[in-house]
Amino acid sequence: EPRNSEVEQRTTSAAEHLHKQPFVIGVAGGAASGKKAVCDMIIEQLHDQRVVLVNQDSFYHNLTPEELTRVHEYNFDHPDAFDTEQLLCAMEKLKHWQAVDIPKYDFKSYKSDVFPARRVNPSDVIILEGILIFHDPWVRDLMNMKIFVDTDADVRLARRIRRDTVEKSRDINTVLDQYSKFVKPAFDDFILPTKKYADIIIPRGGDNHVATDLIVQHIRTKLGQHDLCKIYPNLYVIQSAFQI
Ligand code: ADP
Ligand code: C5P
Numbered sequence: 001e002p003r004n005s006e007v008e009q010r011t012t013s014a015a016e017h018l019h020k021q022p023f024v025i026g027v028a029g030g031a032a033s034g035k036k037a038v039c040d041m042i043i044e045q046l047h048d049q050r051v052v053l054v055n056q057d058s059f060y061h062n063l064t065p066e067e068l069t070r071v072h073e074y075n076f077d078h079p080d081a082f083d084t085e086q087l088l089c090a091m092e093k094l095k096h097w098q099a100v101d102i103p104k105y106d107f108k109s110y111k112s113d114v115f116p117a118r119r120v121n122p123s124d125v126i127i128l129e130g131i132l133i134f135h136d137p138w139v140r141d142l143m144n145m146k147i148f149v150d151t152d153a154d155v156r157l158a159r160r161i162r163r164d165t166v167e168k169s170r171d172i173n174t175v176l177d178q179y180s181k182f183v184k185p186a187f188d189d190f191i192l193p194t195k196k197y198a199d200i201i202i203p204r205g206g207d208n209h210v211a212t213d214l215i216v217q218h219i220r221t222k223l224g225q226h227d228l229c230k231i232y233p234n235l236y237v238i239q240s241a242f243q244i
Contacts, residue, residue, distance in 0.1 A: 022126045024095065027128070034205020039129050049125055052126055061080075094120065150203050
């Protein structure tokens with residue numbers, strides 16, 4: 001029989017631990033599927049919560065001078081294009097309530113060390129977004145909720161053409177060549193196979209208001225449980241005892 005003070009100590013540290021573990025949401029899906037749109041909707045609806053967004057794009061490897069001269073032959077959709085160690089390190093820090101400096105990525109210069117870096121403070125909710133965030137098992141393990149944005153390939157291609165020609169000032173032939181050479185095969189080989197890890201699959205992306213409403217409701221319930229544990233540390237014991 002543990003003494004009262006021991007129980008109290010254990011429950012308090014459990015409650016602290018619960019509070020200190022942010023709720024991590026992963027949002028994956030093909031390029032231009034609407035991941036950012038879904039994240040923006042979640043953030044907007046969670047307006048009274050502290051939420052931070054981390055993009056996998058920030059962890060693109062820098063290209064060597066040689067790779068830069070033949071940039072059209074570089075596969076930006078392959079898992080090796082990302083510095084997953086650095087991503088893991090940043091996420092681990094945020095999960096343990098430490099601030100991190102996350103590099104900014106410049107799609108025009110293909111550089112990921114554009115200064116100043118973005119200072120990201122730990123938060124109750126951390127959203128990690130990117131085409132391949134479900135690929136690495138260690139990164140997957142950090143997540144409390146995994147969302148896959150499922151948008152038809154023709155819609156993704158149409159949006160990509162518009163985005164890359166208008167926002168990134170790229171030539172349409174370059175966009176189409178990159179799509180058939182790298183983007184489509186990588187989607188089939190690396191991105192689509194990670195859909196099986198998702199807890200929730202959102203058809204049509206940002207247009208799906210019912211899905212985002214349900215997701216936000218679930219996050220609120222989970223955060224509410226954290227808050228209750230902060231106020232009533234013994235609730236943790238009650239919850240454990242009844243295995244709620
Ligand atoms: P991702 O983050 O998956 O690359 P984005 O959310 O940035 O996708 O969307 C890709 C492009 O498609 C953007 O230019 C965005 O404005 C556009 N877009 C996203 N969702 C919609 C939508 N529901 N309807 C029309 N255009 C959209
Ligand atoms: O924001 P989104 O998820 O669409 O970003 C991923 C896409 O960005 C990939 O499909 C990749 O081909 C593209 N990309 C690019 N040029 C870079 C880096 C990434 O076209 N320099």
